[in-house]
Amino acid sequence: MVQIPTTPAPPTPPAPRPVPTSADVARLAGVSRATVSYVLNNTSAVRISEPTRQRVHDAARELGYVPHAAARSLRAxxxxxxxxxxxxxxxxxxxxxxxxxxxxxxxxxxxxxxxxxxxxxxxxxxxxxxxxxxxxxxxxxxxxxxxxxxxxxxxxxxxxxxxxxxxxxxxxxxxxLDHADVGRLAARHLHERGRRRIGVVVPVERGMDMFSGPRLAGVREELAGTGAEVVALPMAHTEESAAELAARWPELGLDAVFGYNDEYALPLARALQDRGVDIPGDVAVVGADDLLIARLARPRLTSVAIRLPxxxxxxxxxxxxxxxxxxxxxxxxxxxxxxxxxxxx
CATH class of the missing domain: 3.40.50.2300 (Response regulator)
Structure with a gap:
């Protein structure tokens, strides 16, 4: 009689650990479930001592307990x-x-x-x-x-x-938050500095028109009737695009540029400097957002600061x-x- 070897049964996987509950935290910390709820939900209406809060947090960490958002929502x-x-x-x-x-x-x-x-x-x-x-x-x-x-x-x-x-x-x-105000402020400053041929960077990236459109419109509104000329300058947020735009500068004949924001203004400013353009002597440059990089650039970048709440x-x-x-x-x-x-x- 031939015996057929049998394949050993796979080991039984360990039973999953039960999900810890607030009752488990309460038992380990030696407090009530209500106290656990007050502590972990940051309830300020109930005064709880700092040692008790610490015990509850320690117990929750030890057990791996986190409050159930849906249950908390039902209670609230x-x-x-x-x-x-x-x-x-x-x-x-x-x-x-x-x-x-x-x-x-x-x-x-x-x-x-x-x-x-x-x-x-x-x-x-x-x-x-x-x-x-x-x-x-x-x-x-x-x-x-x-x-x-x-x-x-x-x-x-x-x-x-x-x-x-x-x-x-x-x-x-x-x-x-009217982005046209950003453009108006930049245009007013450049015009007051005697600039009359002003370029405005318009990012080509998808979705940016919801911000760049109003900013360009603000520049045009501010300079309407002043005799100043406004030229839209499509540009991508890349060194290559900035360099291509800077290469066209002699034919554009612009003496100022509002760079949409600091992150577009600075690559263009650097590309212009690489071609021997003096900033601000030949071309004045203004950005927006007043980022740290605006203060670190040389020359330091004039920028329209937006004071978010x-x-x-x-x-x-x-x-x-x-x-x-x-x-x-x-x-x-x-x-x-x-x-x-x-x-x-």
């Missing part, structure tokens, strides 16, 4: 999610720092900020995709929402909608709107722009 009657739709174009250092400061300020008062990318969606389609996540507040970074969109979000449970836009959006807390102030606005949803939307006012004059102009 609303989520703690603040949704920030990602901008359609790559965010620069100024906006990235603004988002970082705002996220930090909101997290300190118990909110979770989620950046949401809805690639290819626009208008009401994008708004509906935001509403599906049931955020308690939405912060829209550009002119990407209408009064109808605000109504959709509020019907889905959003208590606050904050918008950065060129004009007030009914129903929203609107921070007015501080993270804690905007976080406080969101929190007040969440807790008083029936009140009329506040109008925090216009975001200020200011010219910082340096050697380049």
């Amino acid at each position: 009657g609303h989520s703690r999610m603040v949704l920030m739709p990602a901008p359609a174009v790559a965010a620069g250092p100024l906006y990235s720092q603004f988002v970082h400061d705002l996220q930090q300020a909101l997290s300190q008062i118990g909110y979770t900020v989620v950046q949401y990318g809805a690639s290819g969606m626009h208008g009401q389609e994008a708004v509906r995709s935001w509403a599906e996540l049931r955020p308690v507040a939405v912060l829209v970074p550009g002119n990407g929402i209408s009064a109808e969109g605000v109504a959709v979000l509020k019907r889905s449970g959003a208590k606050a909608v904050v918008v950065l836009a060129a004009e007030h959006v009914p129903g929203a807390h609107t921070l007015i 501080a993270g804690p102030a905007l976080a406080d606005l969101v929190d007040r709107a969440v807790h008083r949803p029936g009140t009329e939307a506040e109008h925090p006012g216009a975001i200020q722009v200011a010219l910082v004059v340096r050697e380049s102009s």
